[in-house]
Amino acid sequence: MSPNKLFIRRLTTDWKYKYGVWKTTVDWTVALYIVIPALILGIDQYLQWWKVPLFWVNQVPINILLVVCYLFAWAGSPRIFLEEGDQLFLLNRTKWLKQIIKQGLIYSFLLNSLFSMFFFVLLAPLLMKHYQISSAYFACLFFITLFLKIFLGLAKQLLNLRYYGWKEFIVVKGLLITGSFVFIRIIPYSLNNYIVAIITMLVLIMFSLILTLIRINFLSHFLADVAREQKQRLKYVSFLLIISGINVKKPKKQRIRPLLFYKSNLIFKKRTPVNGIVEMCIKATLRNNKSVKEYLQLVFVCTLVVFSLPSILKWLIWLVLAFVWVNFVSLYWREIMSSETGRIFQWKWKDKIVAFRKFIFLMTIPGFLLISLIVGFQTFSWIGVPLIIPISIIMVFYACRIVTVLVELNSTI
Amino acid sequence: MSVLQVDIIKAGYVGKKQVIEDINFSVKQSEIVGLIGPNGAGKSTTIKAIVGLIPEVTGRIQFIGHKKNYAYIPEQPILYEDLTLWEHLELAAAVNEIERAILLEKGNELLSIFRLQEVKHHFSASFSKGMQQKVMIILGLLMQPDVYVIDEPFVGLDPRATMEFIRFLKDERKRGAGILLSTHQLDIAEKICDSIMLIIDGKLVVQGSITEIQEQCKLPGASLFDCFDSILENEYYVTK
Numbered sequence: 204m205s206p207n208k209l210f211i212r213r214l215t216t217d218w219k220y221k222y223g224v225w226k227t228t229v230d231w232t233v234a235l236y237i238v239i240p241a242l243i244l245g246i247d248q249y250l251q252w253w254k255v256p257l258f259w260v261n262q263v264p265i266n267i268l269l270v271v272c273y274l275f276a277w278a279g280s281p282r283i284f285l286e287e288g289d290q291l292f293l294l295n296r297t298k299w300l301k302q303i304i305k306q307g308l309i310y311s312f313l314l315n316s317l318f319s320m321f322f323f324v325l326l327a328p329l330l331m332k333h334y335q336i337s338s339a340y341f342a343c344l345f346f347i348t349l350f351l352k353i354f355l356g357l358a359k360q361l362l363n364l365r366y367y368g369w370k371e372f373i374v375v376k377g378l379l380i381t382g383s384f385v386f387i388r389i390i391p392y393s394l395n396n397y398i399v400a401i402i403t404m405l406v407l408i409m410f411s412l413i414l415t416l417i418r419i420n421f422l423s424h425f426l427a428d429v430a431r432e433q434k435q436r437l438k439y440v441s442f443l444l445i446i447s448g449i450n451v452k453k454p455k456k457q458r459i460r461p462l463l464f465y466k467s468n469l470i471f472k473k474r475t476p477v478n479g480i481v482e483m484c485i486k487a488t489l490r491n492n493k494s495v496k497e498y499l500q501l502v503f504v505c506t507l508v509v510f511s512l513p514s515i516l517k518w519l520i521w522l523v524l525a526f527v528w529v530n531f532v533s534l535y536w537r538e539i540m541s542s543e544t545g546r547i548f549q550w551k552w553k554d555k556i557v558a559f560r561k562f563i564f565l566m567t568i569p570g571f572l573l574i575s576l577i578v579g580f581q582t583f584s585w586i587g588v589p590l591i592i593p594i595s596i597i598m599v600f601y602a603c604r605i606v607t608v609l610v611e612l613n614s615t616i
Numbered sequence: 617m618s619v620l621q622v623d624i625i626k627a628g629y630v631g632k633k634q635v636i637e638d639i640n641f642s643v644k645q646s647e648i649v650g651l652i653g654p655n656g657a658g659k660s661t662t663i664k665a666i667v668g669l670i671p672e673v674t675g676r677i678q679f680i681g682h683k684k685n686y687a688y689i690p691e692q693p694i695l696y697e698d699l700t701l702w703e704h705l706e707l708a709a710a711v712n713e714i715e716r717a718i719l720l721e722k723g724n725e726l727l728s729i730f731r732l733q734e735v736k737h738h739f740s741a742s743f744s745k746g747m748q749q750k751v752m753i754i755l756g757l758l759m760q761p762d763v764y765v766i767d768e769p770f771v772g773l774d775p776r777a778t779m780e781f782i783r784f785l786k787d788e789r790k791r792g793a794g795i796l797l798s799t800h801q802l803d804i805a806e807k808i809c810d811s812i813m814l815i816i817d818g819k820l821v822v823q824g825s826i827t828e829i830q831e832q833c834k835l836p837g838a839s840l841f842d843c844f845d846s847i848l849e850n851e852y853y854v855t856k
Binding site: 458459460461464465466467469474475476478479480482483486487490491539542543544547548549550554 | 685686687688689690694695696698699700701702703706707708709710711712713716736737738739742752755756
């Protein structure tokens with residue numbers, strides 16, 4: 204066994220694992236009815252872009268496209284293929300570790316090149332047909348984006364290892380924002396001047412080489428490296444599982460103290476089993492960034508939908524949305540109550556039912572009220588705002604009752 | 617008076633329905649029953665069957681104490697990652713209808729004893745395994761149930777916390793609680809248990825007080841460790 208052989212073995216296992224998940228998710232029915240038709244439609248649409256320019260492209264300034272390129276370069280992090288077991292066998296054999304990291308980086312750079320090619324093939328009709336960029340400039344933009352992707356991937360990874368908490372947030376987000384401004388400023392200039400373009404590329408290659416060397420020799424954060432590797436290994440797998448409707452719990456960085464209810468403050472003064480369960484679920488939901496993000500995204504999407512609909516349809520959809528919201532919020536309940544921790548508490552069925560109804564009511568109200576306010580204001584102007592509030596509350600109250608009865612009948616709480 | 621009556625004909629998991637069989641015993645008020653056995657013998661399966669965590673159970677398990685409740689302390693700490701330590705106590709108190717004054721007094725006392733007062737408003741997920749185990753124990757102690765069902769409680773506890781936990785088990789026994797304790801720590805089991813059960817390959821092999829076990833092994837005055845070794849080496853595997 205040599206480091207190179209070990210790397211090849213890890214790479215093969217990685218691909219086999221991904222292929223296995225892909226095969227499980229995309230069976231022949233999914234392939235036949237979704238993947239193949241989507242591919243055919245996608246290729247046809249792409250060929251159309253070469254023939255007929257897209258009608259909405261006129262609205263898109265070139266800077267937006269450059270931001271898209273920058274975000275593409277920003278995405279992802281190079282793989283280094285370290286595993287947890289290495290702390291037993293390889294941690295004191297730095298030569299082996301360095302060789303595996305080196306191979307991992309080379310593999311990541313090759314993968315970056317392939318992804319960048321695919322990305323630019325997609326952008327080609329837009330850039331070359333609509334913006335009339337010459338092949339040489341197109342190639343320049345491609346190489347600059349590719350080298351930037353390699354540089355940013357390494358820089359981000361090293362900064363994540365070096366800093367933690369709010370410092371990491373500031374440094375990494377700072378790099379994202381300043382980098383995007385520099386990119387948008389330099390690229391148009393580079394595209395008008397080959398020398399600037401070549402210098403940009405050379406600078407990026409030089410910095411990437413320096414960072415590659417630093418990365419290979421940066422072995423002091425082994426556990427953080429392994430944790431990131433595991434996360435990256437599961438990244439595409441999680442994505443496939445999520446689109447198959449399977450709930451994947453991602454590991455998250457754990458804060459020591461909560462931001463909300465900092466001193467374990469009570470929500471309900473009256474301490475009853477029902478209030479205890481509801482309080483636990485509300486706190487668990489509000490402290491979970493993913494849940495809050497999903498909640499706000501749904502508010503945003505629903506607001507857009509009701510905002511853009513004509514009057515009668517708006518009210519019909521508003522009615523439907525009340526039930527959609529109650530059902531959406533009940534998913535949070537399920538996630539929390541399905542936790543293993545529930546095993547140590549012996550909930551009474553009756554308490555669970557009442558707590559469920561109370562939780563979905565309280566959690567639905569803020570989001571649904573916001574949407575209702577838009578509907579009320581658009582239809583009846585300012586007078587609609589105070590009118591819609593009590594109506595919405597009554598509406599949600601009954602929607603919660605109906606959903607609770609259905610859940611109770613199915614014993615699926 | 618018994619607080620827990622266990623009559624398991626067989627129990628196991630999906631795909632392996634008979635991990636344990638013919639497990640019959642009871643836990644009385646003010647009694648600590650130790651459940652010992654080699655790795656993979658079925659101790660945890662027995663515990664899980666008692667608290668209703670495995671689907672495949674044939675038999676009868678009855679909590680027959682005054683309150684008809686129990687506290688389960690699992691081997692692996694399981695806590696809500698988005699709740700603070702104190703919020704777990706609040707939840708346990710609310711669900712078990714413990715008066716607020718009692719929660720504040722007893723909860724704070726337990727936190728001080730287990731030296732967790734400083735981190736009471738921290739997320740329990742940020743704790744070490746030993747600290748999380750202490751939280752599980754505190755939750756159990758706070759409930760003051762009829763029966764404690766405890767799986768390997770000493771794993772991850774520092775010596776001082778182990779001593780405190782043993783002291784609390786003794787206090788709870790004095791209060792009248794029945795305690796079923798699965799453990800590999802034979803020296804502790806010998807010191808605190810009123811009765812010992814030895815499970816091997818899913819079957820109850822020996823059951824009784826330490827003196828009765830010594831008599832069964834024909835090793836008067838021997839330690840539980842020696843009796844355990846003797847049963848495993850000379851009696852069980854030879855007859856098997």
